Amino acid sequence: VQLEQDLFHAIERGEMKVHFQAQISLDEGRLIGFEALLRWQHQELGNISPAEFIPMAEYTGNIRAIGVWVLEESLRHIGDWRSRYSTNLFVAVNVSPQQMETNNFAEQVRDALSRAGLPSSALHLEVTESMLMQSSAEVQLDAIQALGVRIAIDDFGTGYSSLSYLPRLAVSTVKLDRTFLEDVGTDERKTQLFGAIVRMAHTLNLVVVAEGIEDACQLECIRSYRCDAAQGYLLSRPIPAETVEQLLETEW
Numbered sequence: 001v002q003l004e005q006d007l008f009h010a011i012e013r014g015e016m017k018v019h020f021q022a023q024i025s026l027d028e029g030r031l032i033g034f035e036a037l038l039r040w041q042h043q044e045l046g047n048i049s050p051a052e053f054i055p056m057a058e059y060t061g062n063i064r065a066i067g068v069w070v071l072e073e074s075l076r077h078i079g080d081w082r083s084r085y086s087t088n089l090f091v092a093v094n095v096s097p098q099q100m101e102t103n104n105f106a107e108q109v110r111d112a113l114s115r116a117g118l119p120s121s122a123l124h125l126e127v128t129e130s131m132l133m134q135s136s137a138e139v140q141l142d143a144i145q146a147l148g149v150r151i152a153i154d155d156f157g158t159g160y161s162s163l164s165y166l167p168r169l170a171v172s173t174v175k176l177d178r179t180f181l182e183d184v185g186t187d188e189r190k191t192q193l194f195g196a197i198v199r200m201a202h203t204l205n206l207v208v209v210a211e212g213i214e215d216a217c218q219l220e221c222i223r224s225y226r227c228d229a230a231q232g233y234l235l236s237r238p239i240p241a242e243t244v245e246q247l248l249e250t251e252w
Ligand code: G
Pocket: 036, 037, 038, 039, 049, 050, 051, 054, 070, 094, 095, 096, 238
């Protein structure tokens, strides 16, 4: 309960930080954008995992305020990098169920983009499969798509299967959960399953992002199966904004 209280004050105390994990296009091997991942450095307890505090923020309702802040911070940084390094990088921001259930969520997103002076292509939103099952989701997704903001299904393939929903939902991207990537390139059956999912997604005109790429063998394999983009420790860990700048100045 003390921790819940602390969570309410974490932003004003400057304990929250957004980290960024690179996404690479597989055809050109180019940096195309980042996933924004929230980090909480508690002043006494140190680093607290999002796996612990995000669920806490969700049941206390605090996730709405946190979500607004993450969106603003993410857009502020990506806007800065786009203008200073003349790139078209995007930032992909995770969205919680309560945010999707907020009636004016699409307007919040539109306003945040306009305050940041950014085109809608600078932002992607990541939602989970179970969020797509909600009856309110379809209207919300349509409103977000109408803004021109891409929606990605996060952890694809692990939640309730949304295969029957896929053709009609306003979704542009599937992010294959890293459990699908384990042993891809070495285990024959896992590799075949991966290839089949990529072909299925492409048939529906969906972009496929592979998560959890940790070694070169996986990377080679997913490239040969025409997966579109990749994210994972092999390419980059989630890193603070200052480190992203060093990366943009040197490697890319
Ligand atoms: O980066 P890490 O593995 O520690 O993230 C753990 C979980 O926390 C992931 O499921 C991720 O989607 C979630 N998460 C990280 N940042 C945010 C955020 O800003 N908003 C929401 N809703 N979830 C986040």
